[in-house]
Amino acid sequence: MERIRFSFARKMPLAYISHLDTMRLFLRALRRSGLPLAYSQGYNPHPRLTLALPLPLGVTASGELGEIIFAETVGPGKFVKSLSPQLPESLELTGASVVSYELPSLAAKVCAARYRIFAINGFDRESRQALLQQALDSLMAKEEIILERINKKKKRTCINIRPFIYEAAFLSEENKPLELNMLLKAGSSGGVSPFLVVEQLGTDTGSDLFKVENWHFHREKLYGEKKGKLQALSEGM
Amino acid sequence: MPVDNTILKKILARVQKPARYLGNEWNACMKDHDRTSLSMAFAFPDLYEVGMSNQGLKILYESVNSRPEMLMERVFAPAADMEDLMREKGLPLFTLESHEPLARFDVIGFSLQYELSYTNVLNMLDLAGIELYSDKRSDIDPLIIGGGSCSFNPEPLASFFDLFVLGEAEEFLPELLAEIVALKNEKTERKELLARLSSLEGVYVPSLYRPIYRDNLLIDMEKLDSRARDVIKKKFVSDLDHAPYPTAPVVPYIEAVHDRAVIELFRGCARGCRFCQAGYIFRPVRRRSSENIVETVEKLIANTGYDEISLSSLSSTDYPGLDALISTMDNSLSADRVRCSLPSLRLDSYSVKLADQVHHGRRSSLTFAPEAATERLRRVIKKNISEEEIFTALGDAVKAGWHGFKLYFMIGLPTEENEDVEAILNLCRRIRQYFKKETSKSLNISVSVSTFVPKAHTPFQWEPQLDLQKVIERQQLLRRGFRNMPGFDYSWHEAEASFLEAVFARGDRSLAPLLERAWQLGCRFDGWSEHFSFNRWQKAFQDIGIDPGHYAYRRFNYEDCLPWDHLDCGAGKDILIREHRDALSGGLPEGAVNGTHTF
The missing domain is CATH 3.30.70.580 (Pseudouridine synthase I, catalytic domain, N-terminal subdomain)
Structure with a gap:
């Protein structure tokens, strides 16, 4: 074996x-x-x-x-x-x-995952930066973000997803697509989908920019935990 | 030029099961369009998951793509969400392999497996930007051809198709395509090209025949070109061992309805059930040799990675020496952890023994199709099993550890009375009582009841379908009965859908405008109960002024001209008349009740 x-x-x-x-x-x-x-x-x-x-x-x-x-x-x-x-x-x-x-x-x-989320096209960098920054700031400033979920017993429950968002930032480099970079809680002890977080940015700002179909989602890395700290996982661990 | 990839990506991100439209699966055949002299799109008028379960598709894909000079790609009916987005963004229907628009192909071949997919055929032509009616298409348009069991009465579709291939096409199709290339190289114009093809055996060019009606009834088909044949004979393969068969079929990414490797043990069926069109159009019985089976199964498993092999045919336990064959394969299959499955079991002890042999301790459920619940009615339809045999077989199965059964019945069969329908309840009740004595386990029996549809080229082709109201009454009788019988899971087919199936199974060319109207009104995927809308169809009947009962309920006389009389499936009218007379006079000739394995 x-x-x-x-x-x-x-x-x-x-x-x-x-x-x-x-x-x-x-x-x-x-x-x-x-x-x-x-x-x-x-x-x-x-x-x-x-x-x-x-x-x-x-x-x-x-x-x-x-x-x-x-x-x-x-x-x-x-x-x-x-x-x-x-x-x-x-x-x-x-x-x-x-x-x-x-x-x-x-x-x-596995207890966390890093996502790189790219704007597909049609977004003018200059005019969007301010909007993005504002949406992210307002998201991260919240103490709780309550979402309704249907649990396994098909009952509605409320869940606060704010603690699941460890990091959320945006990157804007010359000649590269606009990027959201997020570290989110994941795995068997619960987590949040990156789709939900991007939609959440939209509900705060009311902007079409945050429709999920306008972004490409890429999962870059999975994380485990060691001595209370997140640690990127690889096949040897 | 393939369709716009940026638009496609955006669409795929918004539809259910986008992998239906991806292509690029394992074993998919990617050929260069510039290096082949002929391109054909195989169009299946249903969802990807359904079409990818069709063995005919896989066989023809192999048969054409094994020729270096031609290519075949696949296309399926897009689901409603995909269709909406394609129309919104102006994306034409494209094939999975190259993403080329359908209109750019030389030939589009539709697989016609059931009547309720006809509106999807029209919808796919429209999504491809191709004129629906064949007489409106020009030299630069693809040839639209059809095959499959519905082409044995293709008349309702005749106005939309350029030609039909009758029968089994795995050997003939590459020859036909080569002929098309030759004619195209000579710059033959479309009408002439079709006339020349019509002289080939198995080719039916509907535009070369004109129906003649008197008082709304078809009385004759007039041939318009001397090159066309008086009677079109079906093509069939004489030797399965040497006919093309896919040993590396495409393996879907998403789960197909039949998600397994398939080996065809034999083609045709010697049973001769009188309601069964497949039993008549796939004659004669041709066996694959057991050596060929063993060798093919080995390749199939190695090339696909499937963990299940289906031993397929119309009645697999009729394969002579099947028990020995399974024993031969057992060692290598068990080592690879490959399961065998037998799709169609007869209700006899031998079949139960075989099921036991392939299932290796897995006890799921066994499926049987008595079709009718009285011995009289079973004699009428030539499903020749006695009640004693049914109970012996079920008893064997229970002893071997099965406790789940699926039973298939039909209602609306010729000569059926209410008593025959009540007998279904009665038989099920007795099965339960019988097993209360035999086993302490609770039995799980699901009973599925469909409605008889008279089909072309069967002894029942002259018979009308049972009146829709009566079908509904008999279904209610069963529903009420089963409600008081715990432990049975009863399901039935939508009566209106079976009615429509009969209309098209027995219909003629005057149905073309009706089909077009129904499609315009939004009819799609009529075989799916969640999409089927009888109201829309009724509106179409009204708009066009057609009485559907005229087709479903008409009792033909032996002398009448049938819409499919010029098509020959091999079983002559004299045989069908004899079988029909035997059926009505109460069943089987003396001594034939205990069916023997005749091969």
Whole structure:
């Protein structure tokens, strides 16, 4: 048995598939690769593949993490070499590493994610900077941002998402698209979707600029926690 | 030039399941348009998930793309949200592979699998910016061709299509396309080109035939060009082992309705159920050899990564030696953790044994189709199983550990009376009582009841459909009955949709304006209950002045001219008349009740 963690990037146009589609794609690629998959016990055995954090539909990513258990020793080199040719161009393995069984699961580890959110086009930088700054300032100055959610029991609950927004800034560089950069709480202990935060900027300012369709969302990095501090995760950890 | 990518991106960000429109899937075939002499778009008039479950698409994709000089790309009906945005932004319908607009292709081939997809055909032509009526199209427009089981009565669509291919096209289509290239190279103008193609066996060019009506009834089809054939015979493959078959089919990113690898065990069916069009139009029975099956399955699994293989056909347990075949494949399939599935089970002990063999301890549910609940009515439709066999098979299944069953029935069958419908309730009740004794587990039985639609080229083609009001009454009878029977999950097909299906299954060319009107009124995806609107259709009937009952309820005489009489599926009229007479005189000839595996 061998536990391998890997990092991957998802580019356009594959951003248009869901988390489950991405899982299915990885599984079929693994099966085609001929690598010795390990299966779970029980009534309905399935390969032991997990992805650290579901990637929403429409979002590209560069620092995603996944984990797979093999029945025999494979090694990171052979893993990448066998799996890569079975993946479509827009899904790219960027690293792999054998990790110990002692480590907690990836899903349990992830607690934040950094998003880079780019204006698609048609936004005049000069005139928008002030608006963006104002929207971000007003967002970050709030003590609470209450949103209604429907929970798993289909009941309405209210949730304050303000504590989930760790950082939110905008970057404006010559010859580059306007960018929002956000560090948001994520993972099994709760989090907030970047779509919601961008929409929230819009409700404060009433501007069309913050319609989700005008932005391209990219997840750059996943974070864990060590000694109370956020720490970028990689496949070796 | 592909469609504008910036616009497409913006649209994709706003629609449900954008991957329906992406293409670029695993094993998709990307060819250079400049390096092929002919381009064909395979158009499936339903959603991507449905079309990508169609084995015909995969077979023809393989058959054409294995030729270096031609290319085939795919296009499906866009869902309503996509259609709205495409119209708003002026984006024409495009293929998945190259994103080229449909209008730029040499040939567009529609797969015609069910009548309720006809409005989608018109909508796709319109979204492609192509004239709906064939006589309005010019030399630079694509040839619009059709195939699939509905082309055995294509008359309601005849005015919109340039030609239909009758029967199985995997060997013939590349030949037809090569012929089109040759004629185009000679700069043959469209009318002449079609006339020349009409001399090929299996090709039906509807514009070369003119229907003649008397008192609103079709009395003859007049041939307008001497090169066209008097009777168009279907094409069929003689040897499945040597016909093109995809061993590396496209693997969708999103879940298709049938999300698995498929091996076709045999084509055709020896059972001869009288309501079943597939049983008649896919004759004769042709088997794939077990060596070919084993080899093909191996390649399929290696090339796709699927974890399930469907052993497909119209009646898979009729494959001789299927148990031995499954045993042969079992070792390598289990090692790869590949599941087998049998899509169509007969209600007999042998089938239950086979199901047990493929399921390896997984006990989901078993599906059976008794179709009718009385032995008399089963004899009429030639579904020759006895009540004893039903109970033995179910008993075997319960003993083997199954406790979920799906049962399919039909109502509105010829000679059916209310008693036959009540017998469905009665049979289900007895099944439950029987199993109370056999097992302590609670049974989970779902019962699905559809409405009989008389289809062309079957012994029931002369029969009218049961009156819509009566269908609804019989459905209510069942609904009331099942309401008092806990443990049954009863579902039924919308009666109005089956009525419309009958109108088009038995219709002729006078339905073309009706179809166009219905499409104009917004009819799309009529096979989907959430989209189907009978009100809109009724408005279309009124606007055009057509009585749909004239088509659905007409009882044809043997001497009458049927709209599909000039099309020959292989089973001659004499056979159909004999089967029809046998049906009405109470069923089967002596001694044929216990069906034998005749191959």
